[in-house]
Amino acid sequence: NPLKLPAPTQQIIITKSAISSGVTPSSLPPNLLVHSLDEPYSHVHLIVQNKKKKFTQRQLDELSLELAVTLDDTIPNDKSVLITASNIDPNNKPIDPKSIIKKARTKHLKTHSLDTPMNTLPWPSSSPFSLSACKIVEHASIDKSPTDDDTSEIVSIDGLVCSSLRSSLLDLLSPSDVEKREKKIDSIFWKKGAYDDVAGEDGKGYGLNDEMMIALNSDNVEPSAITELGRRVKGYLEDVNDGCPIRLTKLPSSVFGPHVAPLGGNAPTHSDGSTFDWHIDGDPSLTPPGAFRDYYGLYNNRVGGDKPRFVSALVYLNEDWKEEWEGGTEFLDLPSEETYKTRVKPGRVVLLDSDITHRVTTPNKLAGEDRPRYSIVLKLLIRKERKTKKSEDNVVVLARKTPDDKYIGSAKA
Numbered sequence: 001n002p003l004k005l006p007a008p009t010q011q012i013i014i015t016k017s018a019i020s021s022g023v024t025p026s027s028l029p030p031n032l033l034v035h036s037l038d039e040p041y042s043h044v045h046l047i048v049q050n051k052k053k054k055f056t057q058r059q060l061d062e063l064s065l066e067l068a069v070t071l072d073d074t075i076p077n078d079k080s081v082l083i084t085a086s087n088i089d090p091n092n093k094p095i096d097p098k099s100i101i102k103k104a105r106t107k108h109l110k111t112h113s114l115d116t117p118m119n120t121l122p123w124p125s126s127s128p129f130s131l132s133a134c135k136i137v138e139h140a141s142i143d144k145s146p147t148d149d150d151t152s153e154i155v156s157i158d159g160l161v162c163s164s165l166r167s168s169l170l171d172l173l174s175p176s177d178v179e180k181r182e183k184k185i186d187s188i189f190w191k192k193g194a195y196d197d198v199a200g201e202d203g204k205g206y207g208l209n210d211e212m213m214i215a216l217n218s219d220n221v222e223p224s225a226i227t228e229l230g231r232r233v234k235g236y237l238e239d240v241n242d243g244c245p246i247r248l249t250k251l252p253s254s255v256f257g258p259h260v261a262p263l264g265g266n267a268p269t270h271s272d273g274s275t276f277d278w279h280i281d282g283d284p285s286l287t288p289p290g291a292f293r294d295y296y297g298l299y300n301n302r303v304g305g306d307k308p309r310f311v312s313a314l315v316y317l318n319e320d321w322k323e324e325w326e327g328g329t330e331f332l333d334l335p336s337e338e339t340y341k342t343r344v345k346p347g348r349v350v351l352l353d354s355d356i357t358h359r360v361t362t363p364n365k366l367a368g369e370d371r372p373r374y375s376i377v378l379k380l381l382i383r384k385e386r387k388t389k390k391s392e393d394n395v396v397v398l399a400r401k402t403p404d405d406k407y408i409g410s411a412k413a
């Protein structure tokens, strides 16, 4: 039997609660005392008092749930509330809501794997990787905010994924004959119509079948090539962020639900025609209600600090690719409708803000009707592990600025 949220006259008395700024005291039931904390999220902590007994953790959780339901109508839609409860201290010691909240937040992060770092065990490969072999091919800014300087970014990098890592990554999408897979999709691993660029809608292109997706996304046995890809992206980012440690977290299922996995594969062919839709990979200002939003709230992708940047790492995986075959990834500057396209090269990595509107393009006729252009996508949440005083320095940068940088559409201004 769930506990009912008590009226003030009942034997359980809610003596105190804490809630962040952002939810106005008047929107809460009158039997709660509101304590405003300067925290970036909304949190209510109940301190309950029962004259006869202490509540078990389970009962406290149920009480929190009850309150969550009660508060649902009173909290503005864009706010999420984390609710916790504890017994009043029997010795009447003052309770410090800040420390209770801190503990609850840490537990919440862990329970939902919101900030779990990617594995960084070195790859048992013969070819060691060195950042000095990396070359930034192109760095583009796109989609500038009309109110501030915030723009999304796209960086193409060569040399980060060497040829042995490239082929190991392709093995995860098509562990078949190395020569055959370059020319034609192996329908043992790929299913026509399984490509869903818009979550929940089947596309017409090839997508990995369910077993392949499960193996690719397994955390228990993370494929070592994925670990190595993460390790190299981390090394690259730490380098361009002046040595600041960067935390990489694979997009947890608690952000968009289990149907949006952190890893996916693509294999567009010329015969697919123009079947690929514009989409975004993720945006923290558009997360659905759930554990992620409860913790971070809704926010702009590049606010930095503790709030991770949603970034996708895309790698082109063919062993052979001629530039004139095209098949790059296309990006859309929404305000101007100008587009930008990356160029495909074996092992090229494209880091992109996940909130940019983009789509797969198919290779042209020169590639042949059925030659697939493979890519793997790793969706990440990235943040700095160390804070600096200037808040703009708390945003992870994807590349240093150079005079060669490209500015697309609204980003030109």
Ligand SMILES: O=C(O)CCC(=O)C(=O)O
Binding pocket: 264, 265, 266, 281, 314, 328, 329, 330, 358, 359, 360, 361, 374, 375, 377
């Ligand atoms: O392979 C590409 O060009 C882009 C893939 C993509 O956007 C995705 O898988 O989300």
Ligand SMILES: [Fe+2]
Binding pocket: 279, 280, 281, 358
């Ligand atoms: Fe995408």
